[in-house]
Amino acid sequence: MFGFLCSRVKNKLNKGLFCFNGESIKSLYFLQNPYHNRFISNNPTNQKSFTINYLINSCGLSEGKAISASKKVQLKNSVNPDSVLTLLKNYGFPKTYVSTIIEKHPTLLLSNADKILKPKLSFFCSLGISGPDLAKLLSWRPTTMRRSLGKHFLPAVNFLNGIVHTDDDLLRAITRSNFSVFHHPEKRLTPALKF
Known part of the structure; x- marks a missing residue:
């Protein structure tokens, strides 16, 4: 809502519709500043919306499952979750298993892919468990990665x-x-x- 109001005021400022003593008001600079989004991005509602959209579009969860999973995790951006998904893909995890793993253990998206997850996945591979077999096992018990x-x-x-x-x-x-x-x-x- 705040973002909508800011854009409306900004448009009126640019058109010179806000006037005081015959001159357009330019003192509302912060509304013209692109960084006014900092007031919006920290909004928990927007973060939850981002999380739900990410879980649907990047992780393959249905809307209902994404809403449920978003109660357990809150994503601020896609950088770390993207690295986790890329790691799982590189280890041969099929998308269906990735969706199941994230649905059951969404906080896995906050893990450090290189320092925390990769050594464990490499360990399982060294035992002879890899690719879809490893993905299947982890989809049954994804909290093992903790x-x-x-x-x-x-x-x-x-x-x-x-x-x-x-x-x-x-x-x-x-x-x-x-x-x-x-x-x-x-x-x-x-x-x-x-x-």
């Missing part, structure tokens, strides 16, 4: 290696558990193994 590489993934793989002994068995254990083995396997599996 886990620490050093504190969760590496210790979990070391623990599982002590049980299964072969790379194929390790891969099967990870994929069949839908990544749940990365959530403190020693607490989950040790009691079962003892039994």
Whole structure:
């Protein structure tokens, strides 16, 4: 609304329709200044609209799912989210899985693609899980990406290696558990193994 009013006043200023003592008023400079958008861009309503539009147009979410996801994340611009989507695309994630992952875990768009996400995706690829297979697993449990590489993934793989002994068995254990083995396997599996 404020932006609309500013544009109306600016048009009238340019046409000389606002007058005082026979001269057009030029003291409302801030309305002619293109930087008046700073008053608009910080508006939470506009940020929410941007977020919803981004989730629909860039992530492939339906309007309803985008509105629901926008309650969990608020995007200020497209720079970081674009880098996240580009990274997922470069790792061979199909669009349908990307949409599902973002729908379930929209705050992933705020992650640092190079420092946080890329090392984890590279780690999974080193285990033999990549492309659509990795995308499918992450679409089931996208919050796995919140886990620490050093504190969760590496210790979990070391623990599982002590049980299964072969790379194929390790891969099967990870994929069949839908990544749940990365959530403190020693607490989950040790009691079962003892039994």
